Amino acid sequence: MDLKKAGIEYSYYLIDDAVAQIMKNEGGMLWALMNYDGDVMSDMVASGFGSLGLMTSVLVSPDGKFEYEAAHGTVTRHYRKYQQGETTSTNSVASIFAWTGALIKRGELDGTPDVVAFGHKLEKAVIDTIESGEMTKDLTLLCTDPNAKALDTFQFMEAIQKRL
Numbered sequence: 001m002d003l004k005k006a007g008i009e010y011s012y013y014l015i016d017d018a019v020a021q022i023m024k025n026e027g028g029m030l031w032a033l034m035n036y037d038g039d040v041m042s043d044m045v046a047s048g049f050g051s052l053g054l055m056t057s058v059l060v061s062p063d064g065k066f067e068y069e070a071a072h073g074t075v076t077r078h079y080r081k082y083q084q085g086e087t088t089s090t091n092s093v094a095s096i097f098a099w100t101g102a103l104i105k106r107g108e109l110d111g112t113p114d115v116v117a118f119g120h121k122l123e124k125a126v127i128d129t130i131e132s133g134e135m136t137k138d139l140t141l142l143c144t145d146p147n148a149k150a151l152d153t154f155q156f157m158e159a160i161q162k163r164l
Helices: 015-024 035-049 076-083 093-110 113-131 153-162
Strands: 056-060 066-070 134-136 149-151
Touching (some): 015 035, 056 093, 066 093, 093 113, 113 153
């Protein structure tokens, strides 16, 4: 592929300069980073423009292996509150989409279209739930819908389940 002909430029930056450039950029770019740098910078971008609870990560190895994960980590603070009997409103979207991404890929590799279809159906149920105004607290803080309802973790999962 002729990058110039396609209107694509390539530039190499050290990570500190790349961060400075991205902060000034208005978009229209692909940002390829080493794993650690990608982890740190993607968390910064997700926090600045939404919720870490919506961000998944896909690692693809040179030999064709895939790993899907929720980019936010283990949410230890919420788990500690849950252990103490407190109600939490933990956004599980990224965890669900990590699972659906893996299910869809597994279904593609195995030639099992029912598995692929289920992954897509679950993703649609999550999106439909949020778009209906039922979401976790972190999303209601970002939402402009005055009727959006903050659900606790289990209520959110149940709302998704009803749409499956």
